[in-house]
Amino acid sequence: MIMTLLLSLISQVGTDWGWILNLLFYVIFIAFIFYGQRIQFYVWLREVEGSLIRLKRLRDEGRRIAVETIKELGKPTEDPSERVDRFLEFFAIEPVSLDPAGVVWKLEHILDVRDTRFKDEVKLMAPAADETQINNLENTLEAALALNIIYKVIRHFYVLGKKTLSLYIIMQLQMLLPLIMREAEAYASALKAFAYGQPIGDGAGALVAAKLMRGYQKRKIAKDVVVATVPIEGRTAYVLKAEGPGGNVGKPGEAIKKLIEENNGQIASIIVIDAALKLEGEKTGEVAEGIGVAIGGPGVEKFKVEETFLKYKVPVNAVIIKEDVGDAISPMRKEIYEAADAAIERIKRVIRERTKEGDTVVIAGIGNTIGIGQ
Amino acid sequence: MSRMTEGQTSKISLLVLVVIFITLILSFLSIYISIEAFLANDDLSATYFLIVGFIGLSISAYMLSQTRRRIRIAIKPPPIMTTITCEKCGFKNIREFQRGDYIFKEVEDTCPKCKEKMYISAIYREVKEKKEEKWL
Ligand SMILES: [Zn+2]
Numbered sequence: 001m002i003m004t005l006l007l008s009l010i011s012q013v014g015t016d017w018g019w020i021l022n023l024l025f026y027v028i029f030i031a032f033i034f035y036g037q038r039i040q041f042y043v044w045l046r047e048v049e050g051s052l053i054r055l056k057r058l059r060d061e062g063r064r065i066a067v068e069t070i071k072e073l074g075k076p077t078e079d080p081s082e083r084v085d086r087f088l089e090f091f092a093i094e095p096v097s098l099d100p101a102g103v104v105w106k107l108e109h110i111l112d113v114r115d116t117r118f119k120d121e122v123k124l125m126a127p128a129a130d131e132t133q134i135n136n137l138e139n140t141l142e143a144a145l146a147l148n149i150i151y152k153v154i155r156h157f158y159v160l161g162k163k164t165l166s167l168y169i170i171m172q173l174q175m176l177l178p179l180i181m182r183e184a185e186a187y188a189s190a191l192k193a194f195a196y197g198q199p200i201g202d203g204a205g206a207l208v209a210a211k212l213m214r215g216y217q218k219r220k221i222a223k224d225v226v227v228a229t230v231p232i233e234g235r236t237a238y239v240l241k242a243e244g245p246g247g248n249v250g251k252p253g254e255a256i257k258k259l260i261e262e263n264n265g266q267i268a269s270i271i272v273i274d275a276a277l278k279l280e281g282e283k284t285g286e287v288a289e290g291i292g293v294a295i296g297g298p299g300v301e302k303f304k305v306e307e308t309f310l311k312y313k314v315p316v317n318a319v320i321i322k323e324d325v326g327d328a329i330s331p332m333r334k335e336i337y338e339a340a341d342a343a344i345e346r347i348k349r350v351i352r353e354r355t356k357e358g359d360t361v362v363i364a365g366i367g368n369t370i371g372i373g374q
Numbered sequence: 375m376s377r378m379t380e381g382q383t384s385k386i387s388l389l390v391l392v393v394i395f396i397t398l399i400l401s402f403l404s405i406y407i408s409i410e411a412f413l414a415n416d417d418l419s420a421t422y423f424l425i426v427g428f429i430g431l432s433i434s435a436y437m438l439s440q441t442r443r444r445i446r447i448a449i450k451p452p453p454i455m456t457t458i459t460c461e462k463c464g465f466k467n468i469r470e471f472q473r474g475d476y477i478f479k480e481v482e483d484t485c486p487k488c489k490e491k492m493y494i495s496a497i498y499r500e501v502k503e504k505k506e507e508k509w510l
Contacts, residue, residue, distance in 0.1 A: 021422045021425075021426070196454075196471070196473050197473065197474070197475070197476065198454055198471060198475075198497060199476070199477060199497050199498075207477065210477065210478060214478055244476065244477075245476030245477070245479070281510050284503075330499075331454050331497075331498070331499045332497065332498050332499070333498060333499060333500070333501055334498045334499070334500045334501075336498070337496055337497075337498040371475070371476045371477060371497055372476060372477045372478070373476045373477055373478035373479055374478060
């Protein structure tokens, strides 16, 4: 019906149609020449907007999980929402590094104060929670805090780009967003893992140490770090890890330093095991071996070990378990769990090849020990 | 912007879907008319309608691919499994993770075979890896 009507219309207008369409093409062509960039701007702006909506959702979800977990574990008398909101805006200012000598100790102090402050805050929010739960709640809140900051920074640049109509601000955002979104999603899944107390990928090093020290006498050596003396391959090994099963990284650098000093530097080798970021294309759970202090984070702990091994000339070996950003802070994958045994084999080989029988070695399992006992 | 709710976003995507649908219909119509015109020996109109039809088709296909990326639903995370092992005979029992579980925790229940104590030996999630190109 419509077809025949249209067809009759065409035959009536005849060749005039060609002229109109021709003009239309020119108009579109010219419009694209002058406004192409503006059109691109709006396309990218819309893409950024979509990601921003998702980021906001992740942040709100994070806040909700944090509040609910606190209510469930902490049995607070009043509603913790307000306190949580205040916590999500918390910041710590880095020490000035104009005169870098000694800046590590200032940084350590600030991190210590921050940690104590967080713990106190969590204790106030969740009076009924035990030590393990407080550590887990602190980790949960830190993940919520990270999500909040990511959202706010992206929102800042989005609004700025929109206000100034700057293609370049929006372009940079649009280009970086895939990586930022990956990180945000990882934090969101970390948040759930922390709330439930599940082991995460970053705990690979702690898991290796836990497997080695299981069944032996443990003692506390530094803040939140336990050590056990374990006979391995005819050598004496001090195996250390953060104290689990609460979410904790402890001060492994401090512990290694103390152990070396206790033994007057008579340590044949230090072996540090940690989870490390893999390159895309590498297999998750691949074990690799190298030299150096494989301790991540702000660098304070790494610095302590480096200072000490320099003084006593102790060789440092590193064994790493590879995983990507997402795996590192989401519940531990099977491949990573299984890699712990491969890493233990690697450690034993290093001990056999690099030390003599009767020597003393230090084996340090680095990483967040959430969900991993000892 | 910060006040934009989820309801609004779903409404927007519905509107976009309607627009895409209309564009799609119009482009098919245009192609149909072009065929008719071709049969009626009106070559000029036929060509123009064909071009318009294909442009419409590509625009709607592009918009559809854009919205599909937007409304992609979040994939449910795989369950976290806890493996409980018998200290003595190595009997293994796998169950879903429960709050309070941690690796090397001694659990209440005893081994069904030898009535020995059991402990949690593993907690992990299994992810099905997407196939990567072989030559990599
Ligand atoms: Zn048994």
